[in-house]
Amino acid sequence: MSERRIGVYICHCGGNISDYVDVEKVRQVIEKEEGVVVAKTTIFACSDSAQQEMIDDIKEHKLDGLVVASCSPKLHLFTFRGVAERAGLNPYQYVQANIREQDSWAHTDDKEGATDKAIRLVRAAIAKARHSQPLEPIQLQTTQKALIIGGGIAGLRAAISLADMGINVFLIEKEESLGGWVKDFSIMYPNDRSGREIINTLINEVKKRENIVIFTEAELLSKKGCPGNFDVKIKSKGEEISLTVGVIIVATGFDVYKPKEGEFGYGTEGVITLPEFKKLVEHSEGGEIKYNGKPIESITYIYCVGSRQKEGNTYCSRYCCNATMHTSILTSKIDPSIKQFHLYRDIRTYGKYELLYEDACKLGSIFIRYSEDEPPIVKKENGSLRVRVRDLLTEGEELEIETDLVVLVTGMVPRENSSLTKILKLPIGRDKFFNEIHPKLRPVETGVTGVYIAGACQGPKNSTEATASALAAGSKAAGLVKKGYMELEPEVATVDIDKCVWCGKCAEACPFDAIEKRKLADKEVAYVTEALCKGCGACVPVCEQDAIEVKGYENSVIMGMIEQLIREAQDG
């Protein structure tokens, strides 16, 4: 073992680490570790120049193990595996020591302790590198077919995009017809086109493509298999159908918030929601908007109903300020004499939508700002609808508005999707919408490889934003299956068939159904389907025979790492 040649790089992370860990001290201590040939510190190990330096060192010193002590492997495992690969070193002989999330950030009050801990973590990583063996990724053929769940604007657009890239699409929609919420929307912002028109355009495009198959009144029953080759069972119009697809895009959309009885007077005649009001606007005739047969002369909008709540829906629903401005402009155009009062908390007409706000102001809408702590009160007195509010814009004046109609500006809520969530094992966020892997850089990918989220099922969005996210999901899905093959991690469970006596405990412990009983050479043993195994290691501790191990994390490796973690720091 002493013949191993290991390079160790300790990252400053531009101060994120070096402000709390004495990286030079760590370097000096671990330099003397068995097998360490190169030991360096670096300002940003992930930078291109540092990567190049590692490549040069690997080649020059003929390294057969690489350790980078930096951030969490979640961030950079693949970066440095790539470095190893480009230098001709097997990527699985790279080990990352996390001295940032697990050390410098956690111990900002104790520099000495943090430095000592860093030394131990790096030594443990070196121990793992010393035991490391070259591994080869598992290569799998991928099926160039996609399942899209949901036939609203996002699902339809994703289907078209995948079909155009040569991928066969199965689209399932639970309703009788395609189009989701948007097909029932009249004129929408920002381009003054009706939802119906946009959906019809998309449906026509879908029909033109032979490689899109639509199933209506359909749902997903089960999913098995692995990314690149999912075996799914769907049910459409009572018939069960089995399909094999490489990727799945979930585009199940949102639900509208339904106010509770009595919430801002909901349930009282004259108090309606924004979607209900939009229907009245759509059906206006002869320059009049009518409610219960009577022309309306005044409207009071109450914003943030069901959104930005103290408890419950704490999030902002994003589309509603813009949609209300747009509706109010349409209203003014139909009947300029209608008085419109907007009771809001913050107007969030972000970006170019600010122009809608400007137009609404110019057309005579009156804006009244209420405080979160003093929401408006809606009452019906002597047959007339009244809204009481304290206006922060006019020195906190108490106002009472007599109004024909109160429009509650309701937001979007997550759809009830529990069976789908269970089948696909999709992560749910705090807001109960589906959760992406990373909200900044990976907004359409989920924790389940090969399953993507598009449109408002990930969070409130307007139609153009849903379209963009559908196309983005399409690009990620295509990236996975278009090449025709994919590579999976080789760090999977492996069974020593001499030791295995098949007790079944490993199969019970496996959360991915990757282990089953097989007969090999007259002996019943555990068998691991590598494509399903995630290398989580749940099977390892339950095996009384020590017959199952995870490649790269064998018992000897783990024990070697523990030894280094508990060794005295000083004896370096």
Added chain:
Amino acid sequence: MKYDALVIGGGIAGMETALNLGDMGYKVLLVEKEPSIGGKMILLSKVFPTLDCSSCICTPKMAATSHHPNVTMLTYSEVLEVRRKGKGFKAKVLKKPRYVVEELCTGCQECEANCPVNVGDEYNFGLVGRRAIFIPFSTATPRKAVVDIDNCVLCGICERVCPADAIDFTQKPEEIEVEVNAVIIATGFNLFPGEKKPQYGFGRFPNVINAMQMDRLLSPTRPYNTVLRPSDGKIPDNIAYVLCTGSRDRTVGNPICSQICCMYSIKQAQLLMGALPLADITIYYMDIRAFGKGYEEFFKQAAEMGVQFIKGRVAKIEEKENHNLILHYEDIDNGGVKKETEHDLVVLSVGLLPNPKIAEIFKDEKLELDSLFWVKQVEEDESPARTNIEGVFVAGTAAGPKDIPDSILTAGAASTEAAAYIESSKEE
């Protein structure tokens, strides 16, 4: 040379587009006018609402872009013209001379340590100086030196000290012609110049800085290793943010909202509370636009941490003899009275402006811009990445203000639409 796609601009949207297309198997040429890719994002400290260190999540994208087998990267290069050829295009790219041989430079910075010139560092928004030969920033990709020839005194010291003999003052501009099937515009935005709002004193009062400068002060690669104010190096303890500087403002010709300033200001306020626990932070706002996923909660968190939010647009800023600043504003939520408040550092939350010069490179067909000079999305409802020129797509803030997630989504959209276009042109 032939490529499937030409991506113009190597910021987050351009990198994401190039990587998406590369992953699908298309050959991509990425052209970046600066000496490094990374755009504006790599210069940020942390990002909202996750408070991820921006270098930590942007550097991997930069490294991935530079190493992707299907992506070719040309930095310090500009697309001079794009002309139609069949369904695709012929493009002319100018590779500007670095006066440094890229293959030889090791990024050791010996030249930088010896160069006698000192000019303002644009990557730190003028907060500190840099040399005439320099590496733009620590995670620059590629990490290669470049000579700023306009400020170089041609003393030859760098040539003598370079251990790799990489300096070459005989380099000439080089024109490269390429053929591509599709073009993606990812040229980003320009920052609103604070001087255009003279009543705020930016450029005249040393302690009025812009938010990009504050992001540099807070970044892990921060120039002073702490937050201090420019006039006297004092650590500020009463910091004001002026939101909507240059946005929602017809007087400067920019009526729209810049979409990111509320959130980046709230982010900076939270970071400042960590960096300077004793400092008071006040945000003067018109409306707080915390509209994205997790944003409202992030805004609430800042308020709970003690950031003060005052509704009122700042009318003007005056400077005292000690370089403290007096803000004049109407305190709308508290009776609408006119108030004056003193702060020792003011940050202008400047907005985003379009980058209309991109239109000039399209020679045969005119690229349409919208009424505010952003690249026009001609089919925003069905195909948000399409421009009026068939085969030319737009990603990121080139089409309008956006935060990072929206830039990523639009980059995804541009990739998909470009891929479909490339496929269709291959069929013919």
